[in-house]
Amino acid sequence: MPTLNKIRTAISSRSGRIPTDPDLRRLRTALTLFFALDGLLFAGWVVRIPAIKEQTGASAGDLGLALLGVSAGAVATMTVTGRLCRRFGSHPVTVAAGVLMCLGIALPSFAHSALALGLVLLVFGVAYGGLNVSMNSAAVDLVAALRRPVMPSFHAAYSLGGMLGAGLGGLIAGQLSVTRHLLLLTGLGLVVSVLAGRALLSRPAPVVDRVAPAKEPGAKPAGNRRGLVAVLGLIALCDSYGEGALADWGALHLQQDLGARAGLAAVGYSVFALTMTVGRLSGTALLERLGQTRTLVAGGATASLGMLLGSLAPTAWMAIAGFAITGFGLANIFPVAIGRAGELAGPGGVALASTFGYGGMLLGPPAIGFLAEWFSLPTALTTVAGLAAMAALIAYGTRNMVRAAAR
Incomplete structure (x- = not known):
């Protein structure tokens, strides 16, 4: 086929060199941590929704409208995040969205009305949507570089993080206030983001060069x-x-x-x-x-x-x-x-x-x-x-x- 060589996927990097196997393993570990962090933070927030409802004094209907803030922020951000990944690369966007999500999860604990809760959940939703698109984009390119179908393993990390977040939340819900619990998740998340983020930012990101x-x-x-x-x-x-x-x-x-x-x-x-x-x-x-x-x-x-x-x-x-x-x-x-x-x-x-x-x-x-x-x-x-x-x-x-x- 005369066009076979033209229609191919070439793995390269923005720095002009192909990442070595140790680089790819470190990138995989770092991305796995971000997937797990995403699940951990989201589940940690979900288990405290009843306490947040009581704190804000919101009715069931008002709480439902406030919770739409997460959805609205996430959906509105996802398409924009795809463009940001093409412009700046999926690795920097992943790190930025991860940090924003760590900070955003603490915001609901400071809300004392349904309106305030809805507004801060918009921020949380923006971070959640941005992180999901950027880390999945990074994972797609890494899967191509590894030449192994390891995409499910990243989503398994998300599931494990969610189970850990829900379990941890259930254990400490009666011992820590909502504010302390969510601030604890913020601190833990920032530590993970810094450690995993350094690995993402310090190594060349595999990029799939697709012919138009x-x-x-x-x-x-x-x-x-x-x-x-x-x-x-x-x-x-x-x-x-x-x-x-x-x-x-x-x-x-x-x-x-x-x-x-x-x-x-x-x-x-x-x-x-x-x-x-x-x-x-x-x-x-x-x-x-x-x-x-x-x-x-x-x-x-x-x-x-x-x-x-x-x-x-x-x-x-x-x-x-x-x-x-x-x-x-x-x-x-x-x-x-x-x-x-x-x-x-x-x-x-x-x-x-x-x-x-x-x-x-x-x-x-x-x-x-x-x-x-x-x-x-x-x-x-x-x-x-x-x-x-x-x-x-x-x-x-x-x-x-x-x-x-x-x-």
């Missing part, structure tokens, strides 16, 4: 690539819809519909989160064995079957088993979709797919609520199975177009 597709004979036009990135974002949305739905409604389903006690109901989401983490830890081996398309299809099919069991099972323990299967199935869909988007379109692709994915996290809980009111909660939860199956079908249906565009 519209200028290459026979290559996919840029518009087609953007369309494929949007499709990958839709796959990420299907995944995160399920994550958001189970986080907010899984325990209630076990308690309300299946008569589980509060402790057992709480176990349901914990098992889901655990199997998702285990699935991501084994994601690299799975990708090396099955490839991206088969991993997406198998994951979507597994999650669909698991969620049908989880939503329609007659007993709590059977439903929890369904949640566990769902966690395994959903584990690698989001990382693979984001990684593919980055391969096709760089930071801009990561930004677009992440915006879709984050939209799914926002869409899931309220959609389940409306459907539960119209029909029933078990029926509403079957939509998670439907979207997981849709992710598998989309991945299979677009496999040849994505491969051709990536080539």
Whole structure:
């Protein structure tokens, strides 16, 4: 093929030299720490929402509006962050967003009204959205440099950080005030940001030099690539819809519909989160064995079957088993979709797919609520199975177009 040598991915650096293997290992460690920090901080904030509600005196409705600040800040920032990564590089943007998130998590403890809380959560959301896009963009380039599908391992670090943040928050919630707890997270986060940030800033960042597709004979036009990135974002949305739905409604389903006690109901989401983490830890081996398309299809099919069991099972323990299967199935869909988007379109692709994915996290809980009111909660939860199956079908249906565009 005459254009084969022109359509390639060359790994280089802004300093003009290719990073050595030790450099790549240090970069991987540093990025892993940022992913874990992201999960730790976000979970640490979430477990203190009840105390923040009491502190601000907000009603349930006012608190819901204030919490939209996180979502609004994140979504508004994601596309901008893609441009910043192209302009300044993903490493400096990752460090800056990480520091801002560490500082932003302390702000809610100083809010004493719902309005003030909403405004400071905008800042927190900006940092959260910026960090997610920039560190995923950096991870995409590092995966290309390593030539191994290690993207799921970064997201496993996020899951582990979230479990640690939630567990730590639960242990110290009764011993430390909200202010001291969040300031503790700020201090810990800044230490991690400085240590990991030095590694990111002091070593050359692998950059994928992509030839503009519209200028290459026979290559996919840029518009087609953007369309494929949007499709990958839709796959990420299907995944995160399920994550958001189970986080907010899984325990209630076990308690309300299946008569589980509060402790057992709480176990349901914990098992889901655990199997998702285990699935991501084994994601690299799975990708090396099955490839991206088969991993997406198998994951979507597994999650669909698991969620049908989880939503329609007659007993709590059977439903929890369904949640566990769902966690395994959903584990690698989001990382693979984001990684593919980055391969096709760089930071801009990561930004677009992440915006879709984050939209799914926002869409899931309220959609389940409306459907539960119209029909029933078990029926509403079957939509998670439907979207997981849709992710598998989309991945299979677009496999040849994505491969051709990536080539």
